[in-house]
Amino acid sequence: MIEVDLSNVWGQITLPKLLAMEKEVFDAHMALSEGTEENGDYLGWMKLPVREATEEMQRICKAAQKIRTDSEVCVVVGIGGSCVGSRAAIELLQGPNRNIGKGKGDPQIFFAGNSLSTRHWNELMGLLEGKDFSVIVISKSGTTTECAIAFRGLRWMLERKYGTDEANARIYAVTDPCQGALRQMAEAARWETFMIPRNVGGRFSVLTAVGLLPMAVAGIDILEVMNGAMDAKESYDLRSYENPVWLYAAVRNLLYRSGKGIEIFESFEPGFRVMGSWWQQLFAQSEGKNGKGIFPATAELTADLHAIGQLVQQGERNLFETMVRFAPPEAQHVIGSDWNDLDGLNYLEGKTLDFVEEQAFQGALTAHVDGQVPVITMDCGALNARTVGELFYFLELACSISAYILGVNPFDQPGVKFYKQNMFALLGKPGYENSGR
């Protein structure tokens, strides 16, 4: 169970204030578990975790196995919620350099359709040169501009390389169960398809095929991910402050009310970066509305102690930190002795790197608290697929409860349409000629 430690937030907020908020947290949780008229169609994510592989999950594993066998590269086409969850899990579990040296049997995984950069596209073309590859396309509609452009290009590359039939056997579509352009294309061409349930929003979709298929291609045990999520679903249903989800959701709102408008979500693992982006998207899109919302920022320690540490310690006092920690890995690095000790490190002889990290953590914690920066710590235990599943569900639940406490609807994103309308008008998209400004 993920432990949320509040020892280092007091001083900014008080226990009576936290207790006074209990009813708000209870009501927020209730609005989720009971459902309301407004959110009823968006609560599908709460029912996704399972203990045993569903038929869909079995098909995901089979498709992933085929891709692992016949492809040196798997290109995942998706943007926002359709790519960042799987990418987060893969980088956290397999490291930022997992693609190096990979190939058939354990393919490289690249993400496309998440940018309009020509340089990014050209780089992908270089990476695919001469390689056997498959494409997973993830989109509810199939008409998201970035994805549709990338997918059109990749589809034709597959057809030129393999001919129509084999190309169609190398395309996997994750999309709406019944309607939309991508569903229609998939049925016409008989691509294997997986489902994004109607009642699951993009940023809450990581535990559907959206997240699970790319994870499975990377070799991650998706049943373990789902079991971790199920652990979370069961554990974090508790209606009291013994529930760490409640603590996190409540305290971040209290800190926000006390003037802390920026949350830095951080970890000591370089592989955590994209998980930070997943968290950032989840909270920014769910809470940033009606002129409200904490600004979600991310950092990587200890590197960022040398990069934004000065500002954290002594800049504007408008921020707090959430430190996510994992248990150390089994293989430890022990610091050895050196006869002349010019670097002055012999005092650490026989100590592990992890021990040093722990002291850096404690040292930064105390320093930042002294600097009036409250720090929430989140201890996640061993870093494995199960923990990743647990963390996804934990944060989805915490985000939804937190948004209700904030007084906003976590499941809409009314502001996203404005730039799209302008863009479509400028692009001359049929039907949008007069919609821009």
Added chain:
Amino acid sequence: MIEVDLSNVWGQITLPKLLAMEKEVFDAHMALSEGTEENGDYLGWMKLPVREATEEMQRICKAAQKIRTDSEVCVVVGIGGSCVGSRAAIELLQGPNRNIGKGKGDPQIFFAGNSLSTRHWNELMGLLEGKDFSVIVISKSGTTTECAIAFRGLRWMLERKYGTDEANARIYAVTDPCQGALRQMAEAARWETFMIPRNVGGRFSVLTAVGLLPMAVAGIDILEVMNGAMDAKESYDLRSYENPVWLYAAVRNLLYRSGKGIEIFESFEPGFRVMGSWWQQLFAQSEGKNGKGIFPATAELTADLHAIGQLVQQGERNLFETMVRFAPPEAQHVIGSDWNDLDGLNYLEGKTLDFVEEQAFQGALTAHVDGQVPVITMDCGALNARTVGELFYFLELACSISAYILGVNPFDQPGVKFYKQNMFALLGKPGYENSGR
């Protein structure tokens, strides 16, 4: 010349306010060009750009050539200012996946000593397995904990693999010209050394061997980088608002005074991410002090329009954006036609991906301005080594001027010591037993 466009910041600030600030900007620039008692020892970065290769740069190129010839991997050991600049240039010019498929002749480059994560260390060990490698160690003192631990480990790996003499020929030290642990070690073992001038602070050191040696190993033309920086040094010495550096420095301070406490520095290039981190470190460490300073955040478009776009459009109105743009690359991707047009993209037939990006840029710009988010745009021209050099110098100058306008010393970082003192006390470092809290 980098163009700073302010068309989309008006409404939040006014021209009279900008003009009223001119004297402050002038004084700030003067404090740099004349030097003061306080900053005199830290202005070395202003004199780094050159038109012709110095003797040091020639040695850098020669060392880089040796590494490129005899190594499949080059490990750069450094943290903060000692790694993020070269990494930024390499990713921006060569893409986030530049290491894939690289080896002898054009080595992979990994960064170490910028983390205390055991998983990160173990990943590096896997990446070095069976590979010929060299190590560049970058540290003024040689005793920074993260770097010293990583370097000790790597040095012994080299010695075990190659024997002492060959190991010493594969180590390159970038350090203080005369003193410090690393200088001492380098002279004892006869490693080739390069200099971090005394009067150049870490976050301003990218145009010394700190940044140039790893760039040269990556195959970047460092004379072009320096020429770009020299272009900047000459162009941006102008003492008026015709100087785009002045515009950027002034406007961000005006926005800050009007309640915009968060700046999102962003680009449409996925390869720009680490350049964003370099900018973040430069501004956070230089400005985040005395309870003041804009919070520097970064984003990648268009991906982040789907991730934090909602918050930017409708969340707290406490932010502004700085969009960095580059001219399109020569190789364009043209969107083709599709007979059944199920994805509805045929209206873009014959258009380039870059054209679509341009409309997304304009669409987002208008939408965000409508949402009361001011947007500064920074047009940098062609994306090449020269531009990168220009951008480094541009931002260093802008940051220094901006910090003086803010009323803080850009060249110190008095808050960074606190976590270190705590950590050293916890680690039992000799001399620090009683320094922690």
